[in-house]
Amino acid sequence: MKKVHVDVAVIGGGPAGLAAALAARSEGAEKVLIIERNTELGGILQQCIHHGFGLHRFKEELTGPEYAQRFVNLVKDTDIDVLLETMVLEVTPERKIYAVNSENGMLEITAKAVVLAMGCRERTRGALRIPGGRPAGVYSAGTAQRYVNIDGYLPGKRAVILGSGDIGLIMARRFTLEGAKVEAVVEVLPYAAGLTRNVVQCLEDFDIPLYLQSTVIEIHGTKRVEGVTIAQVDADWNPIPGTERKIECDTLLLSVGLVPENELSSQAGVAIDSITNGPIVDDSMMTSVSGIFACGNVLHVHDLVDNVSKESERAGRYAGRFALGTNNSVPRRVKVQAGNNIRYVVPHEVSSTEPVEFFMRVQRPEDDVVLDVGGLRRIRKASVRPSEMLDVKITPEQLQNLEGDTLIMQIIPQKEA
Amino acid sequence: MDKAKKSMITAQVVIVGGGIIGTAVARELSRYELDVLLIEAEAEVGWGTTKANSGIVHGGFHEEPGTLKAKYCFSGNQMYPKLCEELDVCFEQNGIMMVARTPHEMETVRLYYKRGKERGVNVQLFSQEEVARQEPNLDPKIVGALFAPEGGAVMPFELAAALMENAIQNGVKYKMNTTVIDAWREGDKKYLETPEQIIRADYVVNAAGLFSDDLARMFGDDYFSIRPRKGEEYIFDLSVKDVVKSTIFPVPGKISKGILVIPTAAGNLMMGPTGDNVEEKEDLGTSQDGFNRVFEGAKRLVPSLDARKIIAQFAGVRAASDRGDFIVELSPNVPGLLHLAGIESPGLTAAPAIAADVPGLLEEAGLQLEEKQSFNPRRAGVVRFNSLSREEQDALVKKNPSFGRIICRCESITEGEIVDAIHRGARTLDGIKFRVRAGAGRCQGGFCQPLITQILSRELDIPVTAVTKAGPGSEQVRYVAKELYDEEVR
Numbered sequence: 022m023k024k025v026h027v028d029v030a031v032i033g034g035g036p037a038g039l040a041a042a043l044a045a046r047s048e049g050a051e052k053v054l055i056i057e058r059n060t061e062l063g064g065i066l067q068q069c070i071h072h073g074f075g076l077h078r079f080k081e082e083l084t085g086p087e088y089a090q091r092f093v094n095l096v097k098d099t100d101i102d103v104l105l106e107t108m109v110l111e112v113t114p115e116r117k118i119y120a121v122n123s124e125n126g127m128l129e130i131t132a133k134a135v136v137l138a139m140g141c142r143e144r145t146r147g148a149l150r151i152p153g154g155r156p157a158g159v160y161s162a163g164t165a166q167r168y169v170n171i172d173g174y175l176p177g178k179r180a181v182i183l184g185s186g187d188i189g190l191i192m193a194r195r196f197t198l199e200g201a202k203v204e205a206v207v208e209v210l211p212y213a214a215g216l217t218r219n220v221v222q223c224l225e226d227f228d229i230p231l232y233l234q235s236t237v238i239e240i241h242g243t244k245r246v247e248g249v250t251i252a253q254v255d256a257d258w259n260p261i262p263g264t265e266r267k268i269e270c271d272t273l274l275l276s277v278g279l280v281p282e283n284e285l286s287s288q289a290g291v292a293i294d295s296i297t298n299g300p301i302v303d304d305s306m307m308t309s310v311s312g313i314f315a316c317g318n319v320l321h322v323h324d325l326v327d328n329v330s331k332e333s334e335r336a337g338r339y340a341g342r343f344a345l346g347t348n349n350s351v352p353r354r355v356k357v358q359a360g361n362n363i364r365y366v367v368p369h370e371v372s373s374t375e376p377v378e379f380f381m382r383v384q385r386p387e388d389d390v391v392l393d394v395g396g397l398r399r400i401r402k403a404s405v406r407p408s409e410m411l412d413v414k415i416t417p418e419q420l421q422n423l424e425g426d427t428l429i430m431q432i433i434p435q436k437e438a
Numbered sequence: 439m440d441k442a443k444k445s446m447i448t449a450q451v452v453i454v455g456g457g458i459i460g461t462a463v464a465r466e467l468s469r470y471e472l473d474v475l476l477i478e479a480e481a482e483v484g485w486g487t488t489k490a491n492s493g494i495v496h497g498g499f500h501e502e503p504g505t506l507k508a509k510y511c512f513s514g515n516q517m518y519p520k521l522c523e524e525l526d527v528c529f530e531q532n533g534i535m536m537v538a539r540t541p542h543e544m545e546t547v548r549l550y551y552k553r554g555k556e557r558g559v560n561v562q563l564f565s566q567e568e569v570a571r572q573e574p575n576l577d578p579k580i581v582g583a584l585f586a587p588e589g590g591a592v593m594p595f596e597l598a599a600a601l602m603e604n605a606i607q608n609g610v611k612y613k614m615n616t617t618v619i620d621a622w623r624e625g626d627k628k629y630l631e632t633p634e635q636i637i638r639a640d641y642v643v644n645a646a647g648l649f650s651d652d653l654a655r656m657f658g659d660d661y662f663s664i665r666p667r668k669g670e671e672y673i674f675d676l677s678v679k680d681v682v683k684s685t686i687f688p689v690p691g692k693i694s695k696g697i698l699v700i701p702t703a704a705g706n707l708m709m710g711p712t713g714d715n716v717e718e719k720e721d722l723g724t725s726q727d728g729f730n731r732v733f734e735g736a737k738r739l740v741p742s743l744d745a746r747k748i749i750a751q752f753a754g755v756r757a758a759s760d761r762g763d764f765i766v767e768l769s770p771n772v773p774g775l776l777h778l779a780g781i782e783s784p785g786l787t788a789a790p791a792i793a794a795d796v797p798g799l800l801e802e803a804g805l806q807l808e809e810k811q812s813f814n815p816r817r818a819g820v821v822r823f824n825s826l827s828r829e830e831q832d833a834l835v836k837k838n839p840s841f842g843r844i845i846c847r848c849e850s851i852t853e854g855e856i857v858d859a860i861h862r863g864a865r866t867l868d869g870i871k872f873r874v875r876a877g878a879g880r881c882q883g884g885f886c887q888p889l890i891t892q893i894l895s896r897e898l899d900i901p902v903t904a905v906t907k908a909g910p911g912s913e914q915v916r917y918v919a920k921e922l923y924d925e926e927v928r
Contacts, residue, residue, distance in 0.1 A: 022832045058847065108844035119828055123842030127832035145882040147673070147750035152725045155752060157907035157914055161884045168888055174902055174915035178922055200922030243720060244911035271916070284677070284848075284880075 025130045027052040027102075028344035029337070030118055032109050032285065033138035035064020036326050037317020037333040039092035041136045042101050044337030050344045054102045054130065056109055056120055062096070063089030064140055065163070066326065068170045071191055073218070077327035088326060104128075112137075112289040114310050133344035134312050136336055137286055137300065141318040143188070144278040151183075153239040158246030162188040162276040166195065175199050177272030181249050182206045183237045187215035187324075187408075189276020194223035196274075203229045204268050207251050209236045209258055212386055215276075216324065216408050237273065238265065246271050279322045289313060296365045297321040304368045304377040305348065306336035314340045321367050321380065324410045328380065332367075335378070355423060360431030362387060364407070371428070376416045381430055383407055391438040395428035405432060441620075444636045449475035449611070451800065452630060452639040454618055454653055456483035458491070458594060458786055459778050460645035461601035462793035468608035470797060471808040475637065476605070477616040477630070479649075481909030482869045484598030486647045488786070489872060490722075490754020491594040492671065492711060493702055494685050496784040497534045497586030499554030499561055500695060506764040510788035512557055515588060517790040525600040526819040527592060528703045533684040534589030537569065537580045537739065543689045547584045560588050575681050577741050589685065591703040594786055595872035603862055604817040608810065614865070615909060618646075621656035623772050628657070641774045641800055647757045648719040650779035657772045662779060663760045666719045667693075669711025670728035673750045674743075675880050676849075678707050686739045695783060697735025699743075704875060709736035709743065716755065724751045749880050758782040766792055766799075774803050820858065820874075824850040845893070846886040848879025856890060860897045867891065868908040891915065 028050040031038045034057030046053045061067065066074070069085030076082060079091070096103065107122040118130040143161035158177055160168070166188060168174045178201045182189045185208040193203045206224060211234050213220045224231050232251065238260050239250040253264040281299040283291070292301045292309035299320040300308040307314050316336035317329045342348045355371040357379065366381040379394075383405045392400045392411060397419045405411065413430075420428075451467060453460045456478030464476045480486065498512035522529035538544035547563075554561035564583040569576060572585075606612060613632075620631040621642075630637040646653045651664040681699070688696040694713035702708050712728045729751070737743055759765055759780025769775040776799055778792060801807050823831060823841055834854075835842035841854035851874050856864075859873040867883070870876050870890055877883030877890065891914050895902045906912045 022828060058844065106843065108847065108850075110844075110850060121831060121835060121842050121844065123835060123839035126835040126842060127828050129828075142881045143884050145749065145880075145884065147748060147882050148746075150672075150724070150726075150729055150748065150751055152729075153723045155722065157912035160887075161882075164884045164887055168891075168915050169919055172888055172892070172902070172915075173919045175917040175919050175922065176915045178917065198923070199919055238726075239723070243722070244908070245913070287677070 022127045022129050023125050025054070025128055027054045027130060027132050029053045029134045029136060029340050030130055030132035031055045031136040031138055032112070032118070033057065033064065033140060033317070033319070034059070034062040034103065035138065035140050035317065036066055036089060036092065036329045037140070037319070038064070038136065038138035039089070039096055040330040040333035041138055041316055041337030041340065043092065043095055043099070044334040045136070045341035045344070046099050046101055048338050048341030048345070050341035052102070054104065055096070056104050056107050056118070058106065058108045060106055062093045062103065062105070068167050070170050074326050077325065078330055092330070109285060112285050112313070114290045116312050134314065134340040136340045137308070137313065137315040137319050138317050138333065139282045139285060139319045141279040141281045141322055143275070144280055146275055149275070149277060151237055151240055153241060154243055156240070156242035156244055156246050158242065158271050159240065159273045159275070162186070162192045162274045165274050166192055169195055169199060175201060178202065179204060179270040180272040180274055181237070181251070181268055181270045182274045182276060184208060184275060184277035185213040185215050185220070185231060186276035186278060187219050189274060190215045190219040190223040192274055192276070193229050194227060197227045197229065204270055205229070205251070206231045207235045207237060208233050209254055210234070214408060217406070236260065240273060241267070246273055249273055279318065281319045281322065283319060286315065286319070291315070294365065294369065297367065301369045302367065304371045304373050305339035306332070306368065307339060307343070312343055321365065324408060328410060328412065331378070332380065354426065355420065356427045358427055358429045360429040362432035363430045366430050371420065374417050376414055378412055378414050379430065381411050383411070383432060387432060389435045391433045391435055393431045393433050393438070395423055395430065397422055399438060401435065439633070441631060441636065444631070444634065446636045446638055448638045449473050450639070451475070451641045451643065451805070452477065452637055453643040453645055454630065455645035455647050455650070456598070456602060456612070457486050457488040457645060457647050458484065458598050458789045459647070459781055459792060460643070461598045461605065462789040463643055463645060463778070463796050464605035464610045465601045465608070466793040466796055468605045468610045469810055469813045471810050474610045476602070476610060476612045477618070477632070477637070478612070478614050479617040481614055481866050481906070482599070482863065483602045484595045484872070485908070487754050487757055488598050489595045490669065490671065490752055491786050492698065492700055492708070493591050493594050493786070494534070494700060495529070495590040495592055496787040497554065497561065497589040498557060498559045498787070499550050499584070499586060500690065501784065503553065503556070506766055507784060507788065508557065510764065510791040511784040512559060514784070514788040514791035517794070518590065518592070521790050522592065524815045525597070525604055525817045527596050527600045529590055529592050530703045531588065531590035532701060533585060533587040534687065535564070535573065535583045535585050535684045536687040536689065537576065537583040538689060539577070539580055539738070541581060544582045546689045547582065551584050554584070554586065559586060561586050573682050573684065573686070575740055575742060576686065577739060585684070591685065591701065592786070593703045599863065599873055600817050604815070607817065608813050618653060618656070621653060623657060626774065628772070628774060641776070641803065641805055643796065644775065644777045644779060647781070648755055650757065650777065654769070654777060654779070657769065657775055659769050659771055659775070659777070662765055664719070664780065665758045665760055666716050666721070667756045667758050667782070668714045668716045668721060668753055669756060670724045670732060670751065670753045671708055671710030672729065672732055672748050674707040675747045675749045676705055678747045679705070681707055681740060681742070688735070688739060697732055699736050699739050704878070709733070711754070719755060721755065722753045724753050728753070750882060756782040764788065764792070766795065768799060768803050776800060776803070821855060823852045823855060845889050846876035846879060848881050849875045851876040853893065856893055857897060860894065865898065866906050866908050867894070867914060870894070887914070
């Protein structure tokens with residue numbers, strides 16, 4: 022078995038891993054290694070051939086592969102090592118990584134610091150328990166995206182899309198552009214789950230109907246999907262009798278949420294937040310296991326890749342410092358808590374002496390509100406949406422004024438604030 | 439096509455149906471110098487009732503004394519360890535526990551205990567404390583249990599595929615995607631008509647499962663009927679482990695063994711099945727109502743079960759007969775026609791024992807049996823990458839680099855295993871999934887399906903658009919990108 026020693030091992034060569042590796046190297050870590058299971062770097066961005074990436078970071082509208090390439094080029098200009106087509110099978114709490122590829126066989130990689138950047142997977146039909154048969158023609162939206170954009174095949178010609186997540190909206194447009202007909206997008210919530218700009222550009226511009234407070238209650242067909250029955254739902258998401266309607270189609274795409282892939286993390290003993298399904302981290306993005314860091318969609322599902330890059334640079338920087346032994350955490354630990362209409366906040370605690378940037382999501386849409394940051398800052402927001410992350414920075418000076426050890430983030434109506 | 443225009447092929451013995459019964463019979467007959475052909479309607483073997491089976495190798499204490507079910511279940515159970523060893527398939531002898539929630543139910547459990555004892559089954563009675571010690575996650579209200587340590591679990595599909603593979607190795611011929619549309623007898627000969635051909639046979643083994651009554655009727659046997667009864671099952675993520683060691687049964691109801699909590703041989707926890715009479719033999723839909731009943735039943739055994747950890751569900755239809763028992767008999771009307779019908783639970787357990795009786799039954803009908811000297815009971819073993827040590831994995835990849843490419847990330851299944859499965863007969867995405875579990879994990883094939891589609895296309899030398907989920911009509915991707923757009927423009 023080949024044995025390798027590195028300063029920082031980054032698991033995953035998507036946008037999170039690329040940014041983390043670059044930051045770790047800049048911080049002075051000498052041997053940085055990216056382990057990527059795919060045939061190329063860039064992660065899921067490689068199949069996101071639509072534009073709209075990088076507006077914040079580069080003030081440009083890039084496609085997914087273009088956005089990834091900017092980081093790939095930067096990596097190529099460094100001495101960062103990259104292992105492609107290499108699957109990590111195990112991470113131990115002592116930061117030993119077992120990975121396999123066809124060239125080297127099994128690798129035992131010992132790292133001073135590990136960055137988890139494995140991304141997320143799509144929720145499946147099984148997780149939703151959609152009743153009916155199990156014919157061909159049911160795909161998660163990302164799988165269909167890969168078939169079309171990477172492999173060059175179109176799954177079917179008449180589609181219904183369950184869930185209005187961003188990938189589903191993007192795929193509604195993609196299918197239409199490929200010559201297929203998208204009969205409907207069906208969303209159980211009273212509002213679209215994806216970004217507003219995607220609702221406009223992918224559905225409204227193509228006259229694709231969006232049915233809110235509705236769901237698919239049955240899949241028809243034995244060999245191939247022949248149709249689905251949709252129905253309106255009540256406040257508890259139960260189908261309302263009498264509202265059923267059958268739509269003929271040969272394809273059902275599911276865009277019903279993403280789940281961070283933390284099987285490796287759990288194996289390494291990393292504590293997981295039951296809301297985000299990602300690791301619990303402090304503001305250095307370190308998990309509950311010393312020397313193991315996390316960033317990107319493995320930590321929590323992001324709205325924009327620009328935010329992934331930003332967060333991952335932080336993780337990479339601290340992982341680099343950890344490897345060098347120059348990490349400077351402070352004894353004081355502040356716990357961060359989600360208050361009114363906040364679903365989660367990342368990081369979960371603060372222990373450094375540097376400014377901290379928090380990412381959070383609300384539980385439900387609200388207009389004319391104030392984001393209250395533990396009484397330390399108050400930020401007016403015209404509207405907050407679950408699909409769009411909120412971010413806020415806090416300086417160590419501001420944190421000095423915190424009473425107690427808990428920082429509560431909450432949304433307050435403007436008139437009450 | 440007209441009957442007269444169809445070509446004719448012949449075989450001494452034709453087995454109709456490649457479920458667990460048909461494949462077990464095929465292997466059993468391959469011990470003899472015979473010309474045997476197995477035909478199966480689906481694209482691969484084990485795709486009917488078999489693939490949806492719970493995978494339990496029953497203890498043999500459930501069945502009514504004097505029934506064929508009782509006879510074959512117990513003897514089948516005893517054959518499993520050797521059979522699975524010969525075929526190199528997974529057999530977890532993790533035991534079966536029937537639990538009582540009330541003292542009244544405990545009385546019933548004691549009756550089953552007595553029944554098992556009389557039959558020679560290894561059974562033990564557990565007190566409340568013993569239950570709690572062995573299965574700490576069961577409802578503490580459970581007052582006692584019956585434990586049968588020789589019960590176990592297999593992957594039914596894996597077993598059917600392995601039986602078929604071994605049968606083929608020993609000379610059995612097969613035809614997949616082959617449905618019988620008509621059947622008749624002329625003199626000693628039996629004829630089976632398929633859409634393309636006519637097959638002439640000296641002996642016919644009716645192992646057609648749900649359709650065994652239809653086949654019998656084609657031959658003029660109208661004395662039994664199949665009463666399809668559906669069962670829904672729900673599978674949990676692999677991370678839900680060590681919840682129970684053994685398969686947990688409630689005290690059974692009148693027609694079924696009830697809702698069980700099953701640690702499958704694949705490692706996933708499963709709950710089910712329902713038992714609902716249905717009109718349609720191919721009604722494989724799952725339902726909200728079915729889920730509610732399964733979950734409620736399973737929680738009565740293991741209260742901590744979390745529905746959010748469910749990754750997949752499916753349904754199967756049992757081929758129960760109107761006789762309420764297995765039908766293992768030569769047709770009284772058609773010489774040389776053997777019915778193996780109504781094989782519902784515990785059919786999987788019983789299959790090896792039923793199959794073992796088949797040569798004798800056919801001999802009774804006039805078949806000459808001569809043992810085949812070259813018969814090899816062993817199937818070449820399957821490599822399971824994720825069950826090897828790191829050193830073994832390293833050595834394997836150095837020998838064959840395709841084992842270094844992980845295709846299914848959830849279950850760590852390699853390209854080498856997938857290619858091997860194709861060489862052993864897998865032809866479809868479902869076939870790969872059932873054989874090697876690629877796509878059976880928590881992402882349900884979201885990531886690996888496109889990769890496996892490519893591998894199938896490459897290995898079978900067929901276009902990607904011809905790769906199917908489960909045989910003709912279930913093509914995974916129907917069009918080349920832009921194909922429809924071009925059509926529209928033209």
